[in-house]
Amino acid sequence: MASVEFTDLPIIDFAKAKTDRDEQAKKIVSVLESVGFAFIDNVQGIDYKGLWDCCQWLFAKPIDFKRKIMRKHWNSENSNIYRGYFPVVPGQPSRQEAFEFARDVKDDDPTISKTNWFYEKSIWPEEDGALPFKEFMQGQYEIMHETCMELLRLCAIGLGIPEESFTDLFNPNPCSTFRIMHYPPWEGQPPEYAKLEDDKLIAIPEHTDSDFMTLLTAFHYGGLEIMQANGKWAAVKTRPGSLVMNIGDTFSRMLGGRFKATRHRVIDIGEDRYSVPFFLSPKFHGDIGVNFLSQYTQEGHSHVPERFGPWVLHTMKHKKKYFEYTDLPEIEN
Ligand SMILES: O=C(O)CCC(=O)C(=O)O
Ligand SMILES: [Fe+2]
Numbered sequence: 001m002a003s004v005e006f007t008d009l010p011i012i013d014f015a016k017a018k019t020d021r022d023e024q025a026k027k028i029v030s031v032l033e034s035v036g037f038a039f040i041d042n043v044q045g046i047d048y049k050g051l052w053d054c055c056q057w058l059f060a061k062p063i064d065f066k067r068k069i070m071r072k073h074w075n076s077e078n079s080n081i082y083r084g085y086f087p088v089v090p091g092q093p094s095r096q097e098a099f100e101f102a103r104d105v106k107d108d109d110p111t112i113s114k115t116n117w118f119y120e121k122s123i124w125p126e127e128d129g130a131l132p133f134k135e136f137m138q139g140q141y142e143i144m145h146e147t148c149m150e151l152l153r154l155c156a157i158g159l160g161i162p163e164e165s166f167t168d169l170f171n172p173n174p175c176s177t178f179r180i181m182h183y184p185p186w187e188g189q190p191p192e193y194a195k196l197e198d199d200k201l202i203a204i205p206e207h208t209d210s211d212f213m214t215l216l217t218a219f220h221y222g223g224l225e226i227m228q229a230n231g232k233w234a235a236v237k238t239r240p241g242s243l244v245m246n247i248g249d250t251f252s253r254m255l256g257g258r259f260k261a262t263r264h265r266v267i268d269i270g271e272d273r274y275s276v277p278f279f280l281s282p283k284f285h286g287d288i289g290v291n292f293l294s295q296y297t298q299e300g301h302s303h304v305p306e307r308f309g310p311w312v313l314h315t316m317k318h319k320k321k322y323f324e325y326t327d328l329p330e331i332e333n
Pocket of ligand 2: 208
């Protein structure tokens with residue numbers, strides 16, 4: 001069996017960013033131009049133990065409990081098509097169950113069409129008093145969101161453009177998703193489609209994220225692998241108490257590929273694995289058009305405005321063809 005290479009990700013330190021913003025700003029730009037992945041240390045307010053407890057609580061519940069919050073794709077009695085729970089799906093190489101929610105928008109927000117399911121109200125599991133699941137997770141969402149805003153301010157400083165150049169894209173109604181995940185190990189004789197090189201098994205096939213920026217809590221688990229510039233996979237070393245940050249296609253494309261949306265995958269670790277990604281996504285009408293920087297630098301090709309919502313929907317349904325999203329309805333405005 002070939003041995004896998006391990007990689008230490010570069011570290012962006014929020015404690016240092018308070019005193020030496022320029023240094024961390026330069027670092028984040030150089031990281032995103034090369035590896036595309038970093039650890040984020042010393043983020044105030046992230047409660048890793050609380051996130052862990054939420055994973056344990058929800059995923060230990062029986063399937064009948066989870067059915068009540070399943071997306072309509074899997075439970076036709078429910079009306080939620082985008083938010084909620086999805087089960088492990090037999091026949092798929094992606095082996096995970098997950099629960100997803102978002103920040104709810106105001107019912108009477110005139111800028112949001114009632115048929116725009118990106119903004120559907122989140123559905124929540126019934127609580128049993130063991131922990132304040134909804135309240136806690138909503139609080140952590142806001143901390144993840146604010147952490148991303150700070151990272152984007154550092155990116156802007158490092159790129160030499162006004163500090164808030166990116167943050168307006170997420171104000172006031174981001175389409176971000178907060179997800180908690182459980183990867184049960186493959187059992188018995190795994191199917192051929194789950195097999196990788198060196199006797200490894202897939203938990204999530206290789207992909208780039210479609211969003212703007214991802215903040216992952218991976219606890220003490222290995223299993224995450226990233227594609228290096230030399231075309232080889234490297235296993236990301238674990239760093240409990242730190243977030244793993246990477247960027248998605250949306251951000252990379254806006255900057256003409258200058259920032260890298262790095263391919264990654266998750267390997268079955270032979271035991272239950274839990275992780276908690278926060279997928280930062282712009283507001284539906286946010287302008288994510290290419291040549292974004294030319295608005296500030298007056299260099300290169302001119303900026304071509306494009307709305308996030310229609311672009312990402314097309315990408316998910318027709319380009320990446322995520323099986324769980326293929327039946328999502330088109331959105332008219
Ligand atoms: O669980 C992980 O380590 C990574 C998950 C991931 O890449 C994703 O959900 O897009
Ligand atoms: Fe990913």
